[in-house]
Amino acid sequence: MILLQCYYTGAPQGCVLSPLLFSLYTNDCTSADPSVKLLKFADDTTVIGLIQDGDESAYRQEIELLAAWCSLNNLELNMPKTVEMIVDFRRNTPALPPLTIMNSTVPTVESFRFLGTTISQEMKWDTHIDSIIKKAQQRLYFLRQLRKFRKCHRSC
DSSP states (O other): OEEEEEOOOSOOTTOTTHHHHHHHHTTTOOOSSTTEEEEEETTEEEEEEOOBTTBOHHHHHHHHHHHHHHHHTTEEEOGGGOOBOOOOOOSSOOOOOOOEETTEEOOBOSEEEETTEEEETTOOSHHHHHHHHHHHHHHHHHHHHHHHTTOOOSOO
């Protein structure tokens, strides 16, 4: 997943028009290779590459082109939030060289959040369900604390 971050371009952060302006601004940022897809939503960009027969040159070239396009168009890659996840269902997974963007090595992760859904390398729902349960438990904790201290004066 590659994340883009805008330099100040006149639209305040949190403005209703910001996602629309970002979409218009990045409309010409597309992939030239059919095996690599660029998914853009609001101010995030995700690169998905299909690597066949061990040839990942198209994927890496599209990453380089994206980084060059960003610098030409006053956009900055948000490197601290940029991660790579490799999904490989083969039994013997070969070690791939790390992805490097602008002299920074991109960390490889086992799962990440994409549009509110936690996606894991195994493509299973366990990680997503665990994150939802954790969030629900955190929110229920505060309701339990309110009931414990009887802050609710009416019948709750």
